[in-house]
Amino acid sequence: MKSLLTFLLRSRKITVGVAIILFFVLLATIGPVMIGIDPSATGADSMQPPSAAHWLGTTQAGEDVLAQLLYGSRISLAVGLLAAVVATVVSSVVGLVGGYLRGIVDEVLSLVTSVFLVIPAMPLLIVLAGYLPSKGIESVAIIISITAWASGARSIRAQTLSIRNRDYIQAARASGETLPRIIFFEVLPNEIPLLASSFLFTILVGILAEAGLSFLGLGSLTTVSWGSMLFYAQQSQALLAGAWWWFLPPGLCIALIGTGLSLVNFGIDEYANPRLRTVRAAKVPVQQPPSPQMPSGPGFDTPPLLEIRHLSVDYLSADGPVHAVKDVSLTLHRGELLGLAGESGSGKSTLTGAVARLLGKSAQVTGGSAVYFRENDPEGADILKMGPAQLGSFRWNELSIVLQSSMNALNPVLTIGAQFDDVISRHRPGMAKKKRRELAGSLLESVGIPAHRLRGYPHELSGGMKQRTGIAMALALDPAIVILDEPTTALDVLVQRQILTLLLELRERYGFSVIFTTHDLSLLLEICDTIAIMRHGELVEYAAADDVHLRPKHEYTRELLDSLRALGVAV
Numbered sequence: 001m002k003s004l005l006t007f008l009l010r011s012r013k014i015t016v017g018v019a020i021i022l023f024f025v026l027l028a029t030i031g032p033v034m035i036g037i038d039p040s041a042t043g044a045d046s047m048q049p050p051s052a053a054h055w056l057g058t059t060q061a062g063e064d065v066l067a068q069l070l071y072g073s074r075i076s077l078a079v080g081l082l083a084a085v086v087a088t089v090v091s092s093v094v095g096l097v098g099g100y101l102r103g104i105v106d107e108v109l110s111l112v113t114s115v116f117l118v119i120p121a122m123p124l125l126i127v128l129a130g131y132l133p134s135k136g137i138e139s140v141a142i143i144i145s146i147t148a149w150a151s152g153a154r155s156i157r158a159q160t161l162s163i164r165n166r167d168y169i170q171a172a173r174a175s176g177e178t179l180p181r182i183i184f185f186e187v188l189p190n191e192i193p194l195l196a197s198s199f200l201f202t203i204l205v206g207i208l209a210e211a212g213l214s215f216l217g218l219g220s221l222t223t224v225s226w227g228s229m230l231f232y233a234q235q236s237q238a239l240l241a242g243a244w245w246w247f248l249p250p251g252l253c254i255a256l257i258g259t260g261l262s263l264v265n266f267g268i269d270e271y272a273n274p275r276l277r278t279v280r281a282a283k284v285p286v287q288q289p290p291s292p293q294m295p296s297g298p299g300f301d302t303p304p305l306l307e308i309r310h311l312s313v314d315y316l317s318a319d320g321p322v323h324a325v326k327d328v329s330l331t332l333h334r335g336e337l338l339g340l341a342g343e344s345g346s347g348k349s350t351l352t353g354a355v356a357r358l359l360g361k362s363a364q365v366t367g368g369s370a371v372y373f374r375e376n377d378p379e380g381a382d383i384l385k386m387g388p389a390q391l392g393s394f395r396w397n398e399l400s401i402v403l404q405s406s407m408n409a410l411n412p413v414l415t416i417g418a419q420f421d422d423v424i425s426r427h428r429p430g431m432a433k434k435k436r437r438e439l440a441g442s443l444l445e446s447v448g449i450p451a452h453r454l455r456g457y458p459h460e461l462s463g464g465m466k467q468r469t470g471i472a473m474a475l476a477l478d479p480a481i482v483i484l485d486e487p488t489t490a491l492d493v494l495v496q497r498q499i500l501t502l503l504l505e506l507r508e509r510y511g512f513s514v515i516f517t518t519h520d521l522s523l524l525l526e527i528c529d530t531i532a533i534m535r536h537g538e539l540v541e542y543a544a545a546d547d548v549h550l551r552p553k554h555e556y557t558r559e560l561l562d563s564l565r566a567l568g569v570a571v
């Protein structure tokens, strides 16, 4: 909740949007009282332009336009709000119940929703408004909500369908929680950003629909609203008479409140989906001086392949920037297996993600470089500065990455073969189909999976097989660097071991260099040439595996080794 509030206060869109909305709320609540003029009083001269006595001029009947605007804001906002409350309650109940219960209930509710979605809203509104027995603002709001609930219900149903199978909902079901409690206390809170955004959108729809109906003479014309002002201005041909002060203010108010509501809506979308957030800090990497505690790297007798120099990465979060990687320098040599260890949240994935250029928009490289050296290229190329085309051919060809979640990265509706073919044909457009198929088969066999599995689908493979398929794909174009980000964490110990053995064999065969990320220091001590240990975004230890094991420099490494020994792990 605190993070939501901090985000709301920091978001420029939300601040501006809320300021606009508050301005109109103030206008609607205290404006009529302060002006003290009856909006229907007709004493003044007809169609007078703005003057000291009538700041926004007068109408044809001699009413004060400002008084009408202020009273009108009350009615327009009230109709929008009432329509949004009714429509949001209906759409939430329909979307949540249908999406959660599925079956016949969902089918009936979906059918009704679809019927309301296909009927064009404005004609339906006009028909309903034409038959309204009373044209009070409540009736107008209710008919607007009848036409406005369906699109919200459709989105909420889709979200509910996706949430209903998540682990915490299964756990709630298993613990015997009642159906209403699961729907309204477990599912509903996860949909609040969606509900809020649909609520604000419906207020806007309500205000526009009221204005539209009144403009057509179908609203409550005895009540002053922005719509009825436009209706009477149009009836009196204010446009032709050049009486801009009559129709322009209500038009501008509708546009402005629409802008305010939309800005808040965009802000909520950004909260719910951090990928949409715009990065505000400077994009130019700032070179930082070397950190005084930077450990010196181990010697390695092959040429450097990748040099990470003083790399710093921040995330822009609701609570301010998170310094996830702070001034890290590492060198990966040809054929080297570099292990990257550190507790959860120490910045390992951010470091490898930055090198593979896979971080989202909320991540910002605030300093440093990651220079990749091709053979016979002593200058190297900074990966962080590569343009889209250069990056496209760099990934897979020179560097590939296998993620912990890569076992879920296979597309369930495509065969394994089609997914290999996608990668190979994109990067080797000249290769014949038969050759591509042979390459995919031999890659799959190299990770111990028979080539005929290319015809199968991902769901036919076990977790370990999927991860091995991910590794085979990463090797498809014979890259020089393979980054493995906790590739075995989700697998059982036996399968982990098989995959590691396989990885070492493949490295022998193909000669690629590896950055291997894990929490498991004992594993790194066993397989790696060099080890880097991160803590709170900093590199605290960086040395040959033997030195880390026998002569750790940092207190934190000693503590890690001691804790392993205390657990009886042989290190």
Ligand SMILES: Nc1ncnc2c1ncn2[C@@H]1O[C@H](COP(=O)(O)OP(=O)(O)OP(=O)(O)O)[C@@H](O)[C@H]1O
Pocket: 315, 316, 317, 322, 323, 324, 342, 343, 344, 345, 346, 347, 348, 349, 350, 351, 362, 519
């Ligand atoms: N998208 C994000 N927005 C804000 N902060 C983030 C984001 N992703 C990661 N962080 C923060 O950055 C820091 C480093 O996270 P990172 O995922 O790199 O750690 P890690 O060592 O890979 O952890 P793990 O081993 O659990 O995967 C953590 O404090 C984390 O909370």
